[in-house]
Amino acid sequence: MASSGESPRSVMHGDGIVVLSTHKASAKEQARNAERLKSLxxxxxxxxxxxxxxxxxxxxxxxxxxxxxxxxxxxxxLHRSLGTHISRVKSCAADDWNDDWVDNMESWGNKRASLFWEWRPPARRPTPADGRNQSRRMREFVAAKYMRRAFSAAGEAHEWRVADPLPLENGWARYADEFGRHYFHHTPSDETTWELPDAARPPPCLPVLVRTGARGWLEKKSGGHEERGKMKLLQKWDRRYFVLPAGGAELSYYKTEDDAARGEHPAGSLRCDGAEVFLKEVRDDGVHRFTIKTRERELKLRSSKREFETWASALEPIAAEVDDAPRAG
Ligand SMILES: [Zn+2]
Structure with a gap:
């Protein structure tokens, strides 16, 4: 294990930069490290x-x-999509591991890393019970965790790991003994413990979902306002530029991106609070047809899978329901 009091030489977080040792492991080093990984x-x-x-x-x-x-x-x-400045991903069995990388895995590991990255425990974590929404919600969760640092302790990870003392909640602080093992001390009562007390942590983090907003082109179904017989004939798909402002709930669309940028009056808009957002159909060519439905009106839209997921994520904190499962009818 890397000695406490210094960061492993392989990895530094800070200013958003991660530097990994590029040292190429010899065959002997690789074999040794495969065993160390198995043990971890x-x-x-x-x-x-x-x-x-x-x-x-x-x-x-x-x-x-x-x-x-x-x-x-x-x-x-999901980690790869965060970018290599945040996460460098390796296969445990298929990649060749050098000593520096395994040292870092030993000095962190899932238990200690959760105390930094999930210091304020997420109130809710996506599970298989989320069904088809799980993969999108996992992506939102991972982005909240590493890009917005919604749950993490203060400071940078490598500083947090060695900070001594580290002030915690409610009069608690974390110290390291001479072997680098952490213990916890409560100044008001002079109590000392090896186990992290619940009171030393902040309460669970509720607002995982942030109104990030979104903007981009979508195809909107129009027509069909006339009597039923004409309806099908008059229906068509128009490309419109949609804007959902960060922190807002009003979805507006414009004929051009310039109109939106200049703050022109939109061609149409929809308050999305309490809306139902659901997939209607996923075509073989990947086109996603989806509906945003409120008491006032329905917007029928279509886009690529990626665009659908972007809008589903942006609407999730606002809508009453966002459903990734295609709905019949
Ligand atoms: Zn997983």
Missing amino acids: LSEPHNKQCFECEGDVEFRTAWASVSIGVFICAGCSG
Whole structure:
């Protein structure tokens, strides 16, 4: 294990930069490190994916070498999408591991990393019960965790790990003994304990969902206001530029992006508080048809999968319901 009091030489977080050792492991070093990884993966916390809590084992495990956590194959994709300045992802079995990388995994691991990255515990974590919404919600969760740092302790990860003392909540502080083991001391009562007391942590973080807003082109179905017979003939899809402001709930659309940028009066708009957002159809060519439905009106839209997911995420904190499962009818 890396000695306490200094950061592993392989990894530095700070100013958003992660520098990983590029040292190429010899065959002997690789073999040794495969054994070290297997040993780390036998620890209970590391056997559960750091993000989705699914089962992880050496053969199929991935790791974020920069953050120091073990994750499943599915969540390795989420980490990759964060960018290599946040997470460097390696396969435990298929990549060649050098000593520096494994040192960092040892000095963090899922248990300690959760105390930094989930210091303020998330009140809700996406689970399989979210059904088809789970993958999108996992992506939102991971973005909230690492990009907005919605749950993390203060400061940078490498500083947090070695800070001594580290002030905590309600008069508690964390100290390190001469072997680098952490203990907790409560100044008002002079109580000392090895286990992190609940009172030393902040309450769970409720607002995971932030109104980030969104903007971009979508196709909007128009026509069909006339009598029923004519309806089908008059229907068409118009490209419109949609804007949902950050922090807002009013979705507006414009004929051009310039109109939106200049703050012109929109061609139409819809208050999305309490709306139902649901997928209508996913075509074989990947086109997603979806509906935003409020008491006043319905907007029928279509887009690529990626655009749909962007808008579903942006609308989730505002709408009463966002559903990724195609709805019949
Ligand atoms: Zn996972």
